[in-house]
Amino acid sequence: MDSSSSPSDSGLLTISAKIVVAGGFGVGKTTLVNSVSEVAPLNTDAWMTEASEGVDDLPPGTTKSTTTVAMDFGRITLHRDLLLYLFGTPGQARFWFLWDDLCRGALGAVVLVDTSRIDQSFAAVNYFENDSELPFIVAVNRFEGKPRHDVDEVRDALALTESVPLIECDARSRASAIDVLQEVVTHSLSLSRVSVPG
Amino acid sequence: MTGPAKDVMTVSSDDLHDDPTDGGKRMRSKRIRPYALTGGRTRARHHLLVETLISVPEFDPVLADSLMPESRMLYTRACQRMSIAELSATLDLPLGVIRVLISDLAGQNAVYIHPTAYAYQNNPRVLERILDGLKQLPV
Numbered sequence: 001m002d003s004s005s006s007p008s009d010s011g012l013l014t015i016s017a018k019i020v021v022a023g024g025f026g027v028g029k030t031t032l033v034n035s036v037s038e039v040a041p042l043n044t045d046a047w048m049t050e051a052s053e054g055v056d057d058l059p060p061g062t063t064k065s066t067t068t069v070a071m072d073f074g075r076i077t078l079h080r081d082l083l084l085y086l087f088g089t090p091g092q093a094r095f096w097f098l099w100d101d102l103c104r105g106a107l108g109a110v111v112l113v114d115t116s117r118i119d120q121s122f123a124a125v126n127y128f129e130n131d132s133e134l135p136f137i138v139a140v141n142r143f144e145g146k147p148r149h150d151v152d153e154v155r156d157a158l159a160l161t162e163s164v165p166l167i168e169c170d171a172r173s174r175a176s177a178i179d180v181l182q183e184v185v186t187h188s189l190s191l192s193r194v195s196v197p198g
Numbered sequence: 199m200t201g202p203a204k205d206v207m208t209v210s211s212d213d214l215h216d217d218p219t220d221g222g223k224r225m226r227s228k229r230i231r232p233y234a235l236t237g238g239r240t241r242a243r244h245h246l247l248v249e250t251l252i253s254v255p256e257f258d259p260v261l262a263d264s265l266m267p268e269s270r271m272l273y274t275r276a277c278q279r280m281s282i283a284e285l286s287a288t289l290d291l292p293l294g295v296i297r298v299l300i301s302d303l304a305g306q307n308a309v310y311i312h313p314t315a316y317a318y319q320n321n322p323r324v325l326e327r328i329l330d331g332l333k334q335l336p337v
Contacts, residue, residue: 011253011279012253012255012310012312014251014279014312015251015312015313015314015315015317015318015324016249016250016251016281016312016314016315017249017314017315017316017324017328018247018248018249018314018315018316036335042283042284042287042288073283073284073287075281076331076332076335078327078328078330078331078332078334078335079327079331082327082328082331083249083251083281084328084331084332085248085249085281085283087248087249087283101248101293102248104247104316105247105249105314105315105316106316107315107316107325107328174337175337178332178335178337181332182329182332182333185325185328185329185332186329188325189322189325189326189329192321192322192325193322
């Protein structure tokens with residue numbers, strides 16, 4: 001007898017965690033997830049079943065062509081026994097029912113904001129402020145060549161309470177995307193320490 | 199006569215128009231309503247999040263042969279530990295169907311359902327390990 005009879009034992013200890021990446025159409029969710037993920041995006045059409053039979057309502061003036069797959073997905077191996085999954089919320093209104101499912105069990109969320117289309121992220125901020133217990137932060141996606149907004153102006157525009165961390169990021173940068181995720185975890189950690197004293 | 203076996207496969211009338219020459223031969227095509235595979239059940243007994251990992255501690259070929267095709271594909275695919283979301287995407291089956299079928303497989307002790315960070319109530323020690331892992335990621 002040797003221990004090789006159960007080769008996958010150590011693998012059974014592996015656990016997974018999840019961070020939700022929210023925000024409206026074209027704010028950079030796909031870019032952010034792909035900046036840090038170690039796997040190719042999944043074709044998540046199957047998740048939608050009957051709900052996907054409608055017609056996409058593309059906002060006028062956008063040239064985005066890859067939105068038929070409505071959700072973003074990423075995976076990061078943090079430790080041999082700990083995987084972090086990233087799930088982007090579907091932007092289209094008809095997939096609202098999936099938000100609760102995606103958010104259940106998440107350690108936290110980030111709402112991405114593009115200052116040139118800030119209204120696209122109102123719904124997500126509203127969801128996390130009113131309809132979810134999930135700790136969340138807001139990250140302003142700063143594109144090259146776009147005017148930088150004072151983060152306080154963004155906070156005002158979103159009517160965001162002071163307790164919600166607001167940071168700037170560049171979704172295309174892996175380092176910046178990692179910073180965003182760290183900020184989410186740090187925020188959740190600070191809240192968990194408050195709620196579980198001692 | 200409507201036997202119980204016929205009720206299991208619910209093919210919508212729209213689908214029948216698509217290929218009238220097909221007869222009943224392709225009953226397992228994607229035209230079958232997804233929840234026909236689960237006997238109409240939409241709820242799983244286990245709490246399966248999209249990120250919940252599934253693995254097969256010990257692959258049993260005899261058990262595999264006894265399973266319905268979708269469950270067999272799931273069972274085989276889960277040999278390489280995979281999340282519910284990835285199983286759904288790679289097998290092109292709705293999340294709800296995957297949850298019910300995995301729950302059944304777990305009931306037979308065929309698959310192992312890994313705990314998630316949430317099972318630890320996103321406990322600070324788990325969060326710290328996540329943060330630590332993020333800090334160590336190569337940029």
